[in-house]
Amino acid sequence: MHETTMNDVLDDDEARALRAQRIIDAVAAIPRGRVASYSAIAARAGYPGRARLIGRVLGEAPNRLDLPWHRVLRADGKIGIPAGTRGYREQCRRLKDEGVVVKDGRVPMSAFGLDHDLDRAIWG
DNA sequence: CCGATGACTCTGC
């Protein structure tokens, strides 16, 4: 074709919005007291291998959605937000508030992660 | 277009 049209731009926005929505839904599905990795959420949302996208979307997501963003951790169980920041402390607090063990900024995924059989029970 | 930057991950040593 030729130049970039207004429709192309709108399509991009729409795609981005859909992407965000799918990710938001996946995060919202994480039950209280449990956690999931960025990569697991990415896969669940339909974007396997795109873990970085999750952090990006969560960071942009409006607070009014009350997303359980704190239940999303790195694959090794560590908090993804840079240590020492406000978000880091907030995530730590929220997790502990719902009974999740956080030691040295890390959560034992073997005990709180919803991998294996549990994830199937929740996400099918 | 390029390079740098992350709320990332996996493999390999």
Next chain:
DNA sequence: CGCAGAGCCATCG
């Protein structure tokens, strides 16, 4: 456990 390297990819300057 740590580090390097390679993918990943939207954003930014």
